[in-house]
Amino acid sequence: MSKEYDVAIIGAGTAGLTAQEEVVKHTDNYVLIDDGPLGTTCARVGCMPSKALIAVADDFHKCSFFDEYGILGAKGLVPDHKKIMARVRSMRDEFSGGVIQEMSGFMDKVIRKRARFLDANTLDLGDETIRAKSIIIATGSKPYIPEPWLPFKEFIIDTDQFFELETLPRTMAVFGLGVIGIELGQALHRIGVQVTAVSRRKTAGGLTDPKLEEYAFEHFSKEMHIELGTAEIFGKTETGLEVGAGSKRWTVDRVLIATGRRPMLHNLNLESLKLDMDTKGMPVFDSETLQIGNLPVFLAGDVNGLKPILHEAADDGTIAGYNACAGTMARFKKRIPLHITFSSPDIAIAGLSHKALTEKGIDYVVGEASWEELGRARMILGKAAGRARIYADPQKGRLLGAEIMAPAGEHMAHLLAWAMGANLTIKEILGMPFYHPVPEEALLDAFFQIAAQITEPVPMPILEKRKDRPHGKE
Structure with missing residues (x-):
C-alpha cells in the first residue's frame, strides 16, 4: 500500500526548500525527497565558496600596485594555495552546515532516496512507492562534460x-x-x-x-x-x-x-509521463505557473533552465509550492531580472539585456557611462576601467535595461533594477541625489544622454521648487 501525500518535493536545494516553506503553510502532509548531499548548490559549490576564493584573490591582487601607493614590501608576499583552499572549504562547510541546520525542524519529512516517476501522481523510491496529489521537481543542475x-x-x-x-x-x-x-x-x-x-x-x-x-x-x-x-x-x-x-x-x-550546467532530469523517468518536449529536450511548462502541461507536476529552480540564480530559484519554489497546494493555478509576475558576475570589475545585467531587447524588437535609446577617467575609480579604488550601456524607452526615458562592467557594479545594478521596478522616468531619476565622488556618479553621463534623446523634454538641471511656500522663503 503506497503512502499518500498532498505534495511531494523532489530536491532539497534552494527551490525545493523554498517550496517546502510555502507548502507547510497549507498542509503538513508533504514529503521532501533527496538522495544527494544536502546544503544547496549555492552554499556547497556555487555562489558562496566562489566568493570566498574571489575575496582572497582580490585582496592579494591589490599588492601588485602597493608600491605605487607608497606601501613597500608587498612583493614578497606569497599565496599558500593549500591554506587558501582549506579556508574556502571551511567557509563552504559553514555555509552549507547552516542550511542543513535550518532543515532540522522538518528532517522527519525528508526521505534520503532517489525518486522516479511511475505516473503523474506516483513515485518509485526503490524499495517503496508513494503517491502525491502534486509533485514539485526541484532537482537542480549539474556541470556538463562532453x-x-x-x-x-x-x-x-x-x-x-x-x-x-x-x-x-x-x-x-x-x-x-x-x-x-x-x-x-x-x-x-x-x-x-x-x-x-x-x-x-x-x-x-x-x-x-x-x-x-x-x-x-x-x-x-x-x-x-x-x-x-x-x-x-x-x-x-x-x-x-x-x-x-x-x-x-x-x-x-x-x-x-x-x-555551463544542465538541468538534472535524466534519472526521473519523465518518459512515463508522455510529456511534450521543446527543441532542447526540456518538458514544456508554463513559466508563470511552473506547471508542466495539465499535469499536477511543477518544475522549479535551476532544473527548469530559465534563470539559474539563487533568488530566482527561491521565487520559483514559492510559486511551485503555492500552485501545488492551490485548487486553481495562480500566475505570478516575476521580479526585474538581475544578473551579477563577481569579476573585477563587476559585470551585471539589470532588466532586459541588449539581446532580449533586440529579439523582442523593442525600440530604445542608449546612454553610455565610463569609469576610465572617473577620479574615485582611478585614485581611490585603483580600478580605472569600466563602461555601461543603459537602455530606455524613447518617450519618457523609463529604463528598460542595462549592461554594466564597472567597479562597484554589483551595487549600481541593484539601483538600476530598483529604478526599473519603480517605473521611474529619466526626469525622476535625475531628480535623485548623486554624491561626489562615488562610482555611481558616472551614471549621470548616461542619464543625461538619455534625457537628450527622448521625446518628452527634460529641464536641466532638475531642481523642483517647493510647493508649500514661495521659493526662497523659509
Missing part, C-alpha cells in the same frame, strides 16, 4: 569538484568565459596559477551588448591569457593534458570545465 572528454576525467575538474581541491595546480586551462569561467579564472590567475582561458568568441561574464562584449574581452585579455576558438583536448601528457583552441596547442596540469 562525451569525447570523458576519457580524460582524471585531469578534468568541474565546478562541483573544484572546491574539493586540497591545493591548486601550477597550470590550468579554463574552458568557457561565462559567469563561472571569468570569476574562477580571474581569481586563480590572481593567486598565481598560470591560467589560459578559452572562449569561443570575444565576450565575458554573460554580456550581450556587442560594444561591451568587445570592451570586456579586451580588458580581461590584458590581465590574463585568453585564447579564442573551440576548446579541445588532444590527449594525456606525463603530468596532465594537451589542449588547444584554434591553431594553438599547449599543455596544462588540469582543465576546469566552466561551459
Whole structure:
C-alpha cells in the first residue's frame, strides 16, 4: 500500500526548500525527497565558496600596485594555495552546515532516496512507492562534460569538484568565459596559477551588448591569457593534458570545465509521463505557473533552465509550492531580472539585456557611462576601467535595461533594477541625489544622454521648487 501525500518535493536545494516553506503553510502532509548531499548548490559549490576564493584573490591582487601607493614590501608576499583552499572549504562547510541546520525542524519529512516517476501522481523510491496529489521537481543542475572528454576525467575538474581541491595546480586551462569561467579564472590567475582561458568568441561574464562584449574581452585579455576558438583536448601528457583552441596547442596540469550546467532530469523517468518536449529536450511548462502541461507536476529552480540564480530559484519554489497546494493555478509576475558576475570589475545585467531587447524588437535609446577617467575609480579604488550601456524607452526615458562592467557594479545594478521596478522616468531619476565622488556618479553621463534623446523634454538641471511656500522663503 503506497503512502499518500498532498505534495511531494523532489530536491532539497534552494527551490525545493523554498517550496517546502510555502507548502507547510497549507498542509503538513508533504514529503521532501533527496538522495544527494544536502546544503544547496549555492552554499556547497556555487555562489558562496566562489566568493570566498574571489575575496582572497582580490585582496592579494591589490599588492601588485602597493608600491605605487607608497606601501613597500608587498612583493614578497606569497599565496599558500593549500591554506587558501582549506579556508574556502571551511567557509563552504559553514555555509552549507547552516542550511542543513535550518532543515532540522522538518528532517522527519525528508526521505534520503532517489525518486522516479511511475505516473503523474506516483513515485518509485526503490524499495517503496508513494503517491502525491502534486509533485514539485526541484532537482537542480549539474556541470556538463562532453562525451569525447570523458576519457580524460582524471585531469578534468568541474565546478562541483573544484572546491574539493586540497591545493591548486601550477597550470590550468579554463574552458568557457561565462559567469563561472571569468570569476574562477580571474581569481586563480590572481593567486598565481598560470591560467589560459578559452572562449569561443570575444565576450565575458554573460554580456550581450556587442560594444561591451568587445570592451570586456579586451580588458580581461590584458590581465590574463585568453585564447579564442573551440576548446579541445588532444590527449594525456606525463603530468596532465594537451589542449588547444584554434591553431594553438599547449599543455596544462588540469582543465576546469566552466561551459555551463544542465538541468538534472535524466534519472526521473519523465518518459512515463508522455510529456511534450521543446527543441532542447526540456518538458514544456508554463513559466508563470511552473506547471508542466495539465499535469499536477511543477518544475522549479535551476532544473527548469530559465534563470539559474539563487533568488530566482527561491521565487520559483514559492510559486511551485503555492500552485501545488492551490485548487486553481495562480500566475505570478516575476521580479526585474538581475544578473551579477563577481569579476573585477563587476559585470551585471539589470532588466532586459541588449539581446532580449533586440529579439523582442523593442525600440530604445542608449546612454553610455565610463569609469576610465572617473577620479574615485582611478585614485581611490585603483580600478580605472569600466563602461555601461543603459537602455530606455524613447518617450519618457523609463529604463528598460542595462549592461554594466564597472567597479562597484554589483551595487549600481541593484539601483538600476530598483529604478526599473519603480517605473521611474529619466526626469525622476535625475531628480535623485548623486554624491561626489562615488562610482555611481558616472551614471549621470548616461542619464543625461538619455534625457537628450527622448521625446518628452527634460529641464536641466532638475531642481523642483517647493510647493508649500514661495521659493526662497523659509
